[in-house]
Amino acid sequence: MEQSQDTSWVLLVYKIPREPTSSRATVWRKLKRLGALLLHDAVWVLPATPWTREQFQWLAVEIGELEGEAYLWESHLLLNGQSDALAQQFQARVDAAYQEILGEVEREDADLVALSRKYQQVRAQDYFHSELGTHVRERLMSARGGSTS
């Protein structure tokens, strides 16, 4: 895993009207797709990259358009070790998804099309470059009978 001590984090707090429920679902789905982590049912967090910064900014604007309200920060953790612990939470979730793919790819009737799509989705959320990702990639390549180079 990459160094997370100096990681900046982008934080999003928002509220959105209960109705229509589709607005709430839209925002929720986007947060999930970005791989954001919900801390204590209060704050959504992502490691800050040009991509996550921009995506959170657009999302904050969109929440406003949906009659909601959003606050967005970029910050550093001040307590020793918390940055690493947070990065590990991201890592654990990504690794669990990679493990699922590894389990499926061994099956005789593995759906390689679906699994490679899933791999791409997980990789897009793999902000700390899990080694397991490389392994999944190799397994998928050999599963299709191709070269792993």
Add this chain to the structure above:
Amino acid sequence: MKWVTWEQVGVDRMACAWLITKYIDREAEFLFVPAGHKPLPEGAEPFDIPGVRLSHHRGHCTFYTMLRECDLRDPVLQRIARVVDEADTVQDVMLEPAATGLDVICQGIRLVSPSDLVALERGRLVYDALYAQFASEPTQA
């Protein structure tokens, strides 16, 4: 007229600049400010900056917004808007395999270009190419 956007242009802003010069303002002059910089220069139309008129709305990219705001209905442009949407925004439904590649290529163009202005110039070829290819295929907006 003058147009302003954030530095480090990528897929959406290259697409927008291409659209502006080709369909909206042949004499367009582009200015760049650092991300988050305020105030924006006066007398320049801002685009692809959070909160301005010509930017992301309702989950769509700025290119899509521009087509709507400028009432451009060419189905080939609509299809390019779909590609840019998938490249630049979070989408559940992915229908255009070109999207991911286009995003990477546009980022790479910025990396090999000495300035944002040069990157926009070089990006034009990519969008001319995309337009020509889509125009040669059966229409799918």
